[in-house]
Amino acid sequence: MLQNVKGTKDILPGQISKWQYIEDVIRKETAKFGYVEYRTPIFEKTEVFSRSIGENTDIVNKEMYTFADKGGDSVTLRPEMTAALVRSVLQHNLHSLTPTQRYWYFGPFFRYERPQKGRLRQFHQFGAECISSPNPESDYEIILLADYVSKALGINDYTLKLNSLGNIASREKYREALIRYFSSVRSSLSADSQNRLEINPLRVLDSKAPEDIEAAKGSPNILDFLDTESRDHFELVIKLLKQSGIEPEICPRLVRGLDYYSHTVFEFQSSALGAQDSFGGGGRYNELFQEFGGKPNPAVGFAMGVERMLIILDALDKYPGLSDLPDVYVVSGNTNLLPYINRVVNILRNKGLRTLSDLQRKSMKSQFREANKAGVKFVVVVGVEEFENEKVQIKNMAGGEQIEIGISELAEYDF
Ligand code: HAM
Numbered sequence: 001m002l003q004n005v006k007g008t009k010d011i012l013p014g015q016i017s018k019w020q021y022i023e024d025v026i027r028k029e030t031a032k033f034g035y036v037e038y039r040t041p042i043f044e045k046t047e048v049f050s051r052s053i054g055e056n057t058d059i060v061n062k063e064m065y066t067f068a069d070k071g072g073d074s075v076t077l078r079p080e081m082t083a084a085l086v087r088s089v090l091q092h093n094l095h096s097l098t099p100t101q102r103y104w105y106f107g108p109f110f111r112y113e114r115p116q117k118g119r120l121r122q123f124h125q126f127g128a129e130c131i132s133s134p135n136p137e138s139d140y141e142i143i144l145l146a147d148y149v150s151k152a153l154g155i156n157d158y159t160l161k162l163n164s165l166g167n168i169a170s171r172e173k174y175r176e177a178l179i180r181y182f183s184s185v186r187s188s189l190s191a192d193s194q195n196r197l198e199i200n201p202l203r204v205l206d207s208k209a210p211e212d213i214e215a216a217k218g219s220p221n222i223l224d225f226l227d228t229e230s231r232d233h234f235e236l237v238i239k240l241l242k243q244s245g246i247e248p249e250i251c252p253r254l255v256r257g258l259d260y261y262s263h264t265v266f267e268f269q270s271s272a273l274g275a276q277d278s279f280g281g282g283g284r285y286n287e288l289f290q291e292f293g294g295k296p297n298p299a300v301g302f303a304m305g306v307e308r309m310l311i312i313l314d315a316l317d318k319y320p321g322l323s324d325l326p327d328v329y330v331v332s333g334n335t336n337l338l339p340y341i342n343r344v345v346n347i348l349r350n351k352g353l354r355t356l357s358d359l360q361r362k363s364m365k366s367q368f369r370e371a372n373k374a375g376v377k378f379v380v381v382v383g384v385e386e387f388e389n390e391k392v393q394i395k396n397m398a399g400g401e402q403i404e405i406g407i408s409e410l411a412e413y414d415f
Pocket of ligand 1: 079080081082111113118119120121123124125127128129257258278279280281282283284285300301302303304305306307308
């Protein structure tokens with residue numbers, strides 16, 4: 001029998017109410033901040049991602065689903081949203097219409113990674129981007145939005161890891177210092193890191209290879225290389241967060257796996273996740289609009305892994321009473337009554353009740369059994385006598401009591 005592709009998952013009907021619940025929370029919380037939803041295509045021209053995320057990152061080097069389409073053009077299933085969104089905002093000139101643009105998104109993303117708990121090849125992200133403000137207030141707003149969503153879902157005890165990569169000048173100085181340091185311990189680094197050391201030493205800091213992690217322990221601290229502008233920016237972000245009751249953990253070696261960041265970078269971690277402990281991450285990307293050929297335009301954003309949020313919520317058992325069970329089953333053992341049955345069913349549906357009726361031409365007894373199994377609260381019985389008298393019987397499945405009412409009263413009946 002055919003199976004799904006490794007690293008992908010079917011979201012079965014039994015799980016869908018959890019997904020819808022998370023989406024509902026996201027819609028509510030993003031609305032409180034005035035963010036609006038953005039949707040872009042699932043695939044883009046390959047260069048949308050390769051240039052912006054960085055040629056030396058794992059995402060671009062190893063993880064992209066890139067293929068030539070029938071016309072010979074290279075296209076890529078989106079591994080993340082930020083680059084695609086910047087492409088789209090520039091294309092439609094949205095950044096020139098309002099002073100600040102606030103967007104959120106939810107959808108599938110694709111990375112060819114080794115699947116494990118919380119790591120998939122098709123996964124889902126919820127994210128938000130705040131575009132056109134260079135100020136720390138917007139870094140703060142974006143992190144606060146992630147905090148609101150996390151807390152609204154009941155994820156209260158996460159850790160916010162925070163760092164600053166500074167502006168271009170600070171980062172250049174740090175880059176040189178890193179190259180000097182890692183060159184001095186070159187032979188102890190992984191082959192990958194030895195290769196990319198001169199091209200992009202920040203990637204060595206983000207490497208998961210144990211020998212690189214060990215070597216990175218003695219590396220210079222980026223916070224020592226921040227100039228006044230970068231330091232002031234970072235300090236105000238921290239201050240605003242603390243004033244809102246969010247205590248960041250400052251992590252000078254947090255650089256993240258994408259090349260487009262400057263200034264603030266952050267990750268949301270939860271101990272409920274195990275090895276893949278980040279359920280969200282983001283940062284500022286002041287140079288990305290230029291990479292796409294636009295004028296300089298500062299921006300900041302984050303994305304959260306929905307499957308990872310689900311793992312945390314499952315561990316915390318934080319779902320409210322979610323139910324997509326039907327309310328009513330209309331039972332009848334007589335297909336000659338179908339027009340009357342359907343009249344009853346329509347009245348109930350128009351009242352907003354989730355209403356089932358038999359499609360298998362089963363006996364009345366089996367229909368009762370099915371109704372019971374489906375978990376309905378009420379069964380409405382429609383037999384010949386009811387039809388002839390324009391009545392229905394309503395049975396409460398919990399208490400067992402049964403009453404008879406006229407069909408004309410059904411629309412107003414309080415179930
Ligand atoms: P990212 O850290 O690559 O950032 O991904 C964000 C989140 O997506 C991760 O924290 C994780 O929860 C989830 N995620 C990533 N890869 C996988 C996977 N293979 N399986 C399951 N979940 C995964 C970005 O994507 C940036 N675009 C975030 C951003 C927005 N920066 C600025 N704006």
